Amino acid sequence: DTGVSQDPRHKITKRGQNVTFRCDPISEHNRLYWYRQTLGQGPEFLTYFQNEAQLEKSRLLSDRFSAERPKGSFSTLEIQRTEQGDSAMYLCASSLAQVYQETQYFGPGTRLLVL
Amino acid sequence: KQEVTQIPAALSVPEGENLVLNCSFTDSAIYNLQWFRQDPGKGLTSLLLIQSSQREQTSGRLNASLDKSSGRSTLYIAASQPGDSATYLCACEGDSNYQLIWGAGTKLIIKP
Numbered sequence: 001d002t003g004v005s006q007d008p009r010h011k012i013t014k015r016g017q018n019v020t021f022r023c024d025p026i027s028e029h030n031r032l033y034w035y036r037q038t039l040g041q042g043p044e045f046l047t048y049f050q051n052e053a054q055l056e057k058s059r060l061l062s063d064r065f066s067a068e069r070p071k072g073s074f075s076t077l078e079i080q081r082t083e084q085g086d087s088a089m090y091l092c093a094s095s096l097a098q099v100y101q102e103t104q105y106f107g108p109g110t111r112l113l114v115l
Numbered sequence: 116k117q118e119v120t121q122i123p124a125a126l127s128v129p130e131g132e133n134l135v136l137n138c139s140f141t142d143s144a145i146y147n148l149q150w151f152r153q154d155p156g157k158g159l160t161s162l163l164l165i166q167s168s169q170r171e172q173t174s175g176r177l178n179a180s181l182d183k184s185s186g187r188s189t190l191y192i193a194a195s196q197p198g199d200s201a202t203y204l205c206a207c208e209g210d211s212n213y214q215l216i217w218g219a220g221t222k223l224i225i226k227p
Contacts, residue, residue: 004158031213042119042204042217043159056214091158103149104215106158 002026004107006092012113013082020078021110025094032075033104034067035091036060043091049075050097082114117142119207121218129226130197136190136221138205143183146210150179150190153202153220162203163190167210195225 005024013019025032030051035043046065047057051072061067064082069075079086089111093104118141128134138148147166151159163172163179165188171180178191188205202222206215 033213033215035215040219042206042219043215044217045214048213058214093159103161103164105161106151108156108158 004092004094004105006090006107006110008110009108010111010113012115014115015082015084017082018078018080019082019112020076021090021092021112023075023077023092023094023107025074025092026096026105027073029094029096029105030072031095031097031102031104032069033093033095034075034077035093037089037091037109038087046077079112082112084114087112087114117145117207117209117216119205119216119218121203121205121221123221124219125222125224127224127226128195130195132195133191133193134195134223136192136203136223138188138190138218140186140188140207140216142207142209143186144210145183146208148179148181148188149206149208149215150177150188151204151206153204159204192223197225197227199223200225 007022033048034046037043047067049069064080067077089109091109093106095104120139149164150162153159165172165181176193181188202220204220206217
């Protein structure tokens, strides 16, 4: 299977702990996106990379959140000092930059629960 | 600021019916509009992508239309099947960045 994968699929943590999520995009895709989705809502954009460069960050991405994409392949999203409001599904997507018809392919997500 | 709205939030119809899901957006300066499907506990699957210069796209039993001037898109599902049960989300990509702005989705249940 060469789709987008995310690890872990589920994470339960206590408030104040740090967590890190990993996303492996489709191998030839040069763009990678992170979204957050809460129950009953659509995803909210967090950040995106083109190759290893982080080109855009949402205001939702507070200083407790950091994302990296070393070498332009997999990406990690770290949340420091987690809060209960961070509980959500974190989705990763990748795409191949094209002039037209750029479709984002999503991973299964990492569901975070902060107690 | 772009806002995307989907009505209704939930819809239940008998198998075999044709149905229409609605999506509206406030800013017509979009690069494209996309429809996705989300199954419980799973990620999102892209169904159709309509470029801003296009009026509609079709894939099998699905047809999506786009009217930028009125800020509306519809997803038409023909001859619905129980396997179509899922949450359907629309998303607009702005013409100045690569962000997708999403609606909250319509949860569709097709009754056998």
